Amino acid sequence: MKLLQLKHINKIYPHVANNKQRVRGMLNILFNRQEASGAHVLKDIDLTVNQGESLAIIGHNGAGKSTLLKIISGVIQPTSGKLSIDCGIGALLELGSGFDPEYSGIDNLKMAAAMAGLTGEVAKTKIHRMIEFADIGDYINEPVKNYSSGMVVRLGFSVITETKPELLITDEILAVGDEGFQLKCLNWIDQYLSDGGTLLLVSHSIYHVQKLCRKAIWLDHGAVKLAGDVFTVSQAYQASITDPAKLPSGAEVNRSTYHIYDAHILVNDEQHERLPFNSDVELLVQVYTPDEQIPGICFGIATQQDQPVYGTYSELHQARPVRNTDGLLEYRISLPGLKLLPGHYEFKFHCMTPENIQMIDTFKKMVQITGESREHGPVQIETRWQ
Numbered sequence: 001m002k003l004l005q006l007k008h009i010n011k012i013y014p015h016v017a018n019n020k021q022r023v024r025g026m027l028n029i030l031f032n033r034q035e036a037s038g039a040h041v042l043k044d045i046d047l048t049v050n051q052g053e054s055l056a057i058i059g060h061n062g063a064g065k066s067t068l069l070k071i072i073s074g075v076i077q078p079t080s081g082k083l084s085i086d087c088g089i090g091a092l093l094e095l096g097s098g099f100d101p102e103y104s105g106i107d108n109l110k111m112a113a114a115m116a117g118l119t120g121e122v123a124k125t126k127i128h129r130m131i132e133f134a135d136i137g138d139y140i141n142e143p144v145k146n147y148s149s150g151m152v153v154r155l156g157f158s159v160i161t162e163t164k165p166e167l168l169i170t171d172e173i174l175a176v177g178d179e180g181f182q183l184k185c186l187n188w189i190d191q192y193l194s195d196g197g198t199l200l201l202v203s204h205s206i207y208h209v210q211k212l213c214r215k216a217i218w219l220d221h222g223a224v225k226l227a228g229d230v231f232t233v234s235q236a237y238q239a240s241i242t243d244p245a246k247l248p249s250g251a252e253v254n255r256s257t258y259h260i261y262d263a264h265i266l267v268n269d270e271q272h273e274r275l276p277f278n279s280d281v282e283l284l285v286q287v288y289t290p291d292e293q294i295p296g297i298c299f300g301i302a303t304q305q306d307q308p309v310y311g312t313y314s315e316l317h318q319a320r321p322v323r324n325t326d327g328l329l330e331y332r333i334s335l336p337g338l339k340l341l342p343g344h345y346e347f348k349f350h351c352m353t354p355e356n357i358q359m360i361d362t363f364k365k366m367v368q369i370t371g372e373s374r375e376h377g378p379v380q381i382e383t384r385w386q
């Protein structure tokens with residue numbers, strides 16, 4: 001079922017740098033006139049979201065992601081185009097939106113419950129559960145204007161958990177708040193999606209995007225540059241922004257926190273950086289942990305031009321590292337008969353936080369695959385010809 005459809009949506013913000021431009025802008029609003037000139041921040045956007053879909057909107061700063069979510073949520077109007085919405089929306093946009101800063105957290109929760117049509121015992125129970133989810137202690141009785149940004153997000157998300165909108169729209173909310181709360185939100189969104197919920201997510205974290213969404217659109221200077229399955233789109237976007245020279249190497253990271261200590265590329269238990277095509281390769285990834293917690297890792301292969309070839313992560317394989325005699329955690333990854341075609345590749349290892357929410361560092365090793373092949377591309381795929 002179609003929940004949301006955008007056709008040829010454009011947004012032009014008027015220039016309001018001087019009085020003349022401000023007056024013209026006001027008159028345009030008063031007389032409902034189209035803005036002829038200004039900053040054209042959304043260009044001819046077409047988008048359809050069906051029930052049960054999870055769509056990420058990614059792109060550089062200023063690409064128009066938040067503007068698009070604001071239009072969908074009804075906070076601002078498009079300059080032109082058609083928007084049809086066939087569902088209730090719950091939006092977590094800019095911090096504090098929807099809350100009255102002069103009222104306490106609990107009063108705001110009561111107002112949110114009333115606006116969602118909740119009354120009597122049901123409202124009471126739900127407000128109680130919201131307070132538990134937000135978990136901000138006595139601050140719940142303080143005016144929202146005294147809250148930190150993390151507390152506002154906690155309060156906002158707690159409303160969402162009890163009102164369960166048909167379409168959930170979130171703008172960078174997972175970037176705010178501590179890790180424990182982020183994990184609670186991620187788990188809640190996971191469950192919401194399994195129960196048939198629909199998600200529109202703006203995030204700069206490719207990890208969150210890939211974890212929560214099946215589809216993605218990449219906005220570039222206000223226009224859709226690429227749309228499709230989340231991995232294709234996010235990898236293309238990542239390739240466009242990753243400057244390998246700017247990535248920190250393992251040697252540069254802070255030694256007081258979790259990080260990749262070293263990564264060995266082994267064939268027959270010996271370290272190699274030149275591997276014959278089709279070798280049985282084993283990766284030994286050593287991770288430093290400053291405490292007893294166990295961080296996960298991501299492993300990826302990219303071409304020399306930094307085009308992603310493959311990526312995976314320990315959580316997906318439920319891998320558990322072994323602690324070696326130096327106290328380092330060791331993950332072992334087997335790559336039997338590695339079918340990378342001859343050429344140069346970058347093997348990348350990232351350490352995650354113990355909750356597997358954020359990537360902390362990047363550790364790179366260059367690898368050369370040797371051999372002769374007249375096939376094209378980074379990997380050999382078995383083909384059968386008739």
Ligand SMILES: Nc1ncnc2c1ncn2[C@@H]1O[C@H](COP(=O)(O)OP(=O)(O)OP(=O)(O)O)[C@@H](O)[C@H]1O
Binds near residue numbers: 039061062
């Ligand atoms: N109220 C406004 N008036 C004028 N220009 C605006 C207004 N709000 C946003 N813009 C401009 O619109 C463009 C898109 O902004 P938007 O916030 O949608 O980008 P974004 O992709 O969400 O960026 P980020 O990742 O930095 O949050 C930017 O150039 C921004 O400066």
